[in-house]
Amino acid sequence: MGRLARVSNFLDWRDRMLRAVWRQDDSLPEQVLAWMSEVYEESGEISGEEFCDLWTTRTFSLARSAFEVIRESVLDDTGKRIVGEEFSYVNYFRDPEFGPVGVVRFKSAEVSTPDWTEVLGVVAEGVQEFVMDYYGTVWPVCDRHSFGLHVDYLHETAVWKCHAGPAGGHVVRALDPSIRL
Incomplete structure (x- = not known):
């Protein structure tokens, strides 16, 4: 099979898989599309059901890793621990009534995509809500303005943004401390 035919087969498979997970490729980050390409290279044209399982497994795995990154950030910034029964609202669930892939729910937010940034x-x-509810502490805080920060996205990077200042706010840092802006 020629390269053009293989690319055409991949694009057809990718479109079918995106319909299987109720998504459209124009709204997906490059990271997810690259992951789909890797899945196709490794496994070929797997079924929609198998792909939904991979999508869910990857989302849950990313959530566990993200929780560790954010948990460490809270500990470093505040000295407060995010563990135990009080953090029981972290849920990973899969209910076919609500869609073909699993959902990770953190307090009032939920996510169902294998995209690290999102x-x-x-x-x-979710952890920010927990810190406020459980500890009564605003986290994180802008050193320059002493206001609480908000999650935002800059060039496919999750960042903490301060809404104070003359230009309507400024990015303080990446959520992932290993990323330097």
Whole structure:
């Protein structure tokens, strides 16, 4: 099979898989599309059901990793721990009534995509709510303005943004401390 035919087969398969997970490729980040390409290279034209399982497994795995990153960030910034029964609202569930793939729910936010940036942002918002509810502490805080920060996205990177200042706000740092802006 020629390269053009293989690319055509991949694009057809990718479109079918995106319909299987109730998504459209124009709204997906490059990271997700690259992951789909890797799945296709490794496994070929797997079924929609198998793909939904991979999508869910990857989303849950990313959520667990994101939670560790954010948990460490809270500990470093505040000295407060995010563990135990009080954090029981972190849920991973899969209910076919609500869609073909699983959902990660953190407090009032939920995510159902294998995109690190989006998962990290949702986890950060959930942990931020927890820190406020459980500890009565605003986290994180802008050192320059002493206001609480908000999750935002800049060039497919999840960031903490301060809404104070003359230009309507400024990016303070990436949510993932390993990323330097």
